[in-house]
Amino acid sequence: MADTASDIFLGLGADGSRQALALNRSNRHGLVAGATGTGKTVTLQGIAESFSAAGVPVFVADVKGDLSGIAMSGSPTFKHADKLESRAKELGITDYAYSDNPVIFWDLYGEQGHPIRTTVSEMGPLLLARLLDLNETQEGVLQIIFRHADDNGLLLLDFGDLVALLQWANENAAELSGKYGNVTRPSVGAIQRQLLSFESQGADHFFGEPALEIDDFLKVDEQGRGYVNVLAADKLMRSPKLYATFLLWLLAELFESLPEVGDPAKPKLVFFFDEAHLLFDDAPKALQDTIEQVVRLIRSKGVGVFFVTQNPIDIPEDVAGQLGNRVQHALRAFTPRDQRAIKAAAETFRINPKLDVQAAITELKVGEALVSTLDEDGAPTIVERTLIKPPRSRLGPVSPKERAIIQSISPLEGKYDTRVNRESAEEVLAAKAADAAATAEEVAELGEEEVGKRSRKHTSLWSKAVSRGAKVAASGAAGMAASKMLGKKSRANPMASGITSAAGSIATDLAGPIAGRFVRNLIGGLMR
Structure with a gap:
């Protein structure tokens, strides 16, 4: 038995039937569940490598550090090799x-893989409010602050911005209130305190540039195998x-x-969401509804989401109802909650x-599981007790030396590893504060009338962007800038140029507040 061009072999049912996951139904999402030690991580590894072999890129969070071995070939000398070979023969x-x-390692902290960053603007006030655990009033203040940044051309790129x-x-609350509400x-102060706590968890590493280009998750190698994007999440799990x-x-x-x-x-x-219960723990009903909607809609984008969790009742019913492909490992009936979980799982x-x-x-x-997948007509198959196939890659983590070698041959080597710090809100506000202080000194020395005749020392970022835009338009590149205004913000490759190109900078400076607001409104629509 093996994978075919149209499906992924999962194992053999107790009746000898071939249990497989149809590739053209894999975007209908799935669930891999089971108690600790029942084999769900090995199952996940086997499914991920089969998707890769079929030319499908994979994203998986490595919460325990043992999935990194998917980058290395297994070996008869490794632990459990006899069990893997025996199962394959069986x-x-x-x-x-x-x-x-083929594997690309990622790490929010940049320690065990390429750093993953986004800009503060692209994260948006709604997700930030969720992350900072803000109440409704504080969330509204945060939205006003983002709107002020958009209206004044202040780029919110990194944590410092x-x-x-x-x-x-905080110093100009009255001015903001007069214009926006x-x-x-106290509300601004509360957000600042939450942000300080957030920073102490190392979350400031997540914001900045170069920001992630989502297409880098969709790569295939020269053999046509999809890259397995492994996020080192062992440290991240502390937050x-x-x-x-x-x-x-x-x-x-996505x-x-x-x-x-x-x-x-x-x-x-295909996106594997390990420790999926964390997404729903203490989440308000509105957020659960949002997740349900995102999962439902992303299917039409060709993205399959597999939730991996110990207990299937960790997944809300509205989300669980969309998970057509199911692999259920053993559960233990130690508590009343466990018994309810067993009954609920059986009924699905x-x-x-x-x-x-x-x-x-x-x-x-x-290594045994109950399996039910979607058939060619999209209907769930009859559940079968199934022996799960063994993976072909190594069980267990890679060594630091092996990880470093894999990093050195990554197709993204150098693209994200060096942080870029462009002029943005932090620098603009500092320069304006310096201008104000210098002007105050001059007024005291020369008088207000004399100083008022002088030109401003600091040219705002917005003004500079407009100036650059005029120059590029004159040279015939305005079409490029305009097209970028309708898409994502330009993201510089520090290895290619070291700085953002002139046209890309205009697109980012001018289109950023406009396109960024559009994206945030789109996500905001989902968040409501």
């Missing part, structure tokens, strides 16, 4: 051979709200960036008259 996999997979703008807002210093909000932001970015494709022959990306499957599903869930051995 399943009739005649072509079983160890193999590696937001800190500087909040400080300015009530902004109180569970940051972890959950980051993955929600990533889903929103939804916003990718075109509609309906139901493709195979997905454009299409009935198999030959199988007592509720009893089987507690009896499954390691």
Whole structure:
């Protein structure tokens, strides 16, 4: 038994039936569940490498550090090799051979992979409010501050920009209130305190440039295999709200960036969301509704989302109802909650008259699971007790030396590794403050009338962008800038040029507040 051009082999049912995941139904999402130690991580690894072999890029969060081994070929000398080979023989996999997979390592902190960054502007006030645990009033103040930045051409790129703008807002609350509505210093102060706590968790690493280009998650290698994007999340898991909000932001970015494709022959990306319960823990009903809507809509973009969790009842019913492909490992009935989970899991499957599903869930051995997938007509198959196929890559983590070698041959080597700090809100506000201080000194020395005749020392970023825009338009590049205004912000490659190109800078400076507001409104629509 093996994968085919149209499906991914999962294992053999107790009746000898071939259990497989149809590629053209993989964007209908899925669930991999089971108690600790029942084999769900190995199952996830096997499914991910099969998607890669089929030319489908994969994103997976490595929360325990043991999924990084997917980058390396397995070996007869490694631990558990005899069990893997025995299982392959038992399943009739005649072509079983160890193999590696093309992998790109990512890390929000830039320690174990390429750093992942976004700009403060692209994250937007709604997701930031969720991340900072703001109340409704504080969220409204944050939205006003973002609107002020848009209206005044203040680019919110990195953490320092937001800190500087909040400080300015605290000092100028009355001015903001007169134009946009009530902004109180206590509300601004509360946001500042939350931001300080957020920064202490290392979250400031997440904001800045070069910002992530979503197409870099969609790469295939020269052999046509999809890259497996492995996010080092062991450190990130210490900040569970940051972890959950980051993955929600990533889903929103995918939804916003990718075109509609309906139901493709195979997905454009498969997204494995490990420790999925963190996305829903303490989430208000409005946010749960948002997640449900994002999951439902992103299917048409060709993205499959697989939730990986210990307990299937961690997933709200409205979301669980969209998960057509299910692999359920063993659950333990130690507590009343466990018993409810077993009953709930059993009721989600299409009935198999030959199988007592509720009893089987507690009896499954390691590497065994109840499997039900969507058939060619989109209907769930009858649940079968299934022996899961073994992965071909290494079980367990890579060594630091192996990780460094893989990083050195990454197709993105050098693109994100050096942070770029362009002139943005923090620098503009500092320069304006310096101008104001210098002007005050001159007024005291020369008088207000004399100083008023002089030109301003500091030219605002907006004015400079307009000036650059006029120059580029004169040279015939205005069309390029205009097209960028309708798309995503230009993101510089520091290895290619070291600085943002003139046209790209105009597109970012001028289109950023406009396009950024459009994107945030789109995400905001989902968030409501």
